[in-house]
Amino acid sequence: MKNTYLLFALGFAALLFGGCEEDNGSSPSPDPDGGASSKYIVTATPIASEGVADYILTADDLTTGTISTTANGIEQDGTYRYYVTSNNKFFSMLYGQGNAGAVTTYELNSSGELEVLSDFQAETVRAFAPVAEDLLTIKMTASADDPYLYWYRISTNSLTIVNEGQINCQEVANKENGELAYFSWITAKGDDLVYLPYFTIKGTTEGGWSTDYPDEANVAVYSYPEMQYVKTISDDRTSFIGRYFTSGLTFDEQGDGYAFSSAVPMNANWEVIETLPSAVTRIANATDDFDDYYFNLEEASGGYVIDSHIYAGDGKFIGIMQNKAEMTTAWGGGKAYAIIDVYNKTFDWVTGMPDPATITQITTGGNNLVSEDGGTVHVGVTTETGSFVYNIDVATSKATQGLAVEGGLITAINILNSASEEE
Template sequence: MKTTFNLLMSGALLSIALLSGCSKNDNEPDTGGITDPNNLTKSKYVFVYSGNASGTTGTYIITADDVTKGTVSSANNGVETDAYSFIVQNNKVFAQAYTDQGPVTPFGLNTDGKMGSSGRVVTTFRTGVYGTMNTNAWVGGGDPRSSGVGELFRFDAENLLVANRSTTDLKAITQTGANAVWTGLFQVDNKIYMPYYKFFPPAAGAPFSQGKYGSLDSTWVAVFSYPELKYEKTISDDRTGYVGNWFSMQGLKQIENGDVYTWSTAPEINGIKSTKPSGIVRIKKGTEVFDKSYFFNMEEVAKAKIARGAYIANGKFLMALYAGVTTGDISGGRVKMAIVDVNTKTVNYVTGVPEHAQPLFKLNTYYEGDGKTIDYVFKDDAGQFYVYLINAETATAIKGLHLEGATDVTSISKLKY
């Protein structure tokens, strides 16, 4: 009996040793120890913060327990990252570097609420647009401004791997010699809607600045299948300008009733000026065509052009409207914040938020899920970043958390732990 026991123990120990010596196959899912977010009860606000409050300038993913008051900085808070894009999905922040390899690093909160790496690094490619799909994936698109080929990949946010890829001839989308340059990537039902503008790339070897924009007088949205990532059709309208701006990930939203709204600045770029008014157009649920019976002319109603927008709830958007004649594309101009209701076609300026310089690319917001509250973080004229809690029902705001030492804040979200 003793001999039999010793043999069994030796075999068990050998099995443990062999298992310990094995490394994970590169194709095997690595979830980073993901815990089902539905079983978690605590949460923290998460910011992507650039600055030097810790004594060393860098970009950090930092946390805060409360956004209604107090001060937070990178000093002894969060983790440093060299990424440029940040996608929040499946209770993680996916940090993606804007490089040829586009490596993606997942970050999350541990059981003590501390921010840290949460799974393996995954190689993708230089990503210019991205958007979440359902609760378990996100899709990234390559920078198509010069290549003429649009690349897409689907990132499995549960198993932390690239699930599939596709390529698309961008000139086939425009049916001209111009490339379709994507300005965002959005889920609509179970498809992907990608607004774009037309861009004629420079001749081989010439500077990128010699490229030319196509007409600014139309709205174009390319429709792709999901999860196959294949181009299907283009939806277009000529009552306002193109949607979004480069790297903005804003300009289109499907709301609760299934209708889709897009909004356009109707911009002036490199001396080319749109002749159309800034406004909002609609795609009715399930139609995949612009609704000709609906047009919200922002220049008639508010006497201003739209700069940026973010959805709140119940047909209400938080929008930045240009405060003067000076407008911008990626940046430029000054803005006032307003609650824009696409159901009633009304605009109510928000009291409590000062006029300020237009944020770069998009509005950095977090919707609280209560039907009315959206948190908006921006830099004021004193150069300080604060969170403002905006009530969509009353169009009022309260000044909250101070992000001390920040030179830029590019993301606000909330994770569970």
């Protein structure tokens, strides 16, 4: 998501005061009838001026070539957008700064062009993820005086809100001092359960995002689609899972959930509290609870913490890492890439990426794309010399520079099949 830090500031104020088949992970398959069976979707912010909206661009290849924001693409209305692909549809959601924002849905037609399917208003949310054939979104503006957050089910078939409800996040946290549960993200397990890792915050004018409980990880489990509370899973070997607006939990092919802690709880001055190391723990499929698995990422990396992760499959993750000695805020900023093998507990830096000191912007977490076979992870990286897609070979831990975006800063990478392929 672009401008994450600014979005956090807006969210903080609200709290206090109120892919397809790919042989090599590079090129979509051509349509034998002359159309385009799939396209890569690349969003980019024009660099010509401040406060401008993203453009949605399309490309046939992520390993080579150039696309441009100049006289090209579909301009989005509104400055702050975030994106998700589900049910072969591309959703562009406007951050409404506390107000309702537009949700614009696109599909790829048989000619390889993006077409608008719908454009409707929905609440500005701070967590969202595909679940079954829905998008589940959560609006979080709760405070100690009003401890409710709100969830919405958006059908990716009817493109309408089909259900909604509220959660008392003070009750979820269940703390003696009244702290609130703040969900970092949403992770689905199958079609009938959602796991919501959370950190606890005081939610008062004086306490803000601070906590008296920095050394614990909690995950609230809900049934789906009813969104009925099932239980909370807890662990005391790490701090909370994920970060603000950042996923920290992924289930693998065996149904085991790997939980990543960035170790960034805060005090009332927004300063990171010294706490347990950045590490990976596991929710075992067999018990649906944390087991004894533990992988210390700070130790393995030589002093780095994980900001966000991308799952490539077979126990291998791309970790976006930040030097703990250089960390000044809890809101991310990592620009170093590594391959984390959670099965074998190995950590290898990715070679071929730009020097982190030269990187000005990256695509984080779910804004990156994994090839169908899991062999390649496509990430967007901007330096002073330009904005490029880098293609990371998971097996070799080596990245190569690919598609260039002229006149823009890459904010997300996705892929769509043409609508005719789904019929």
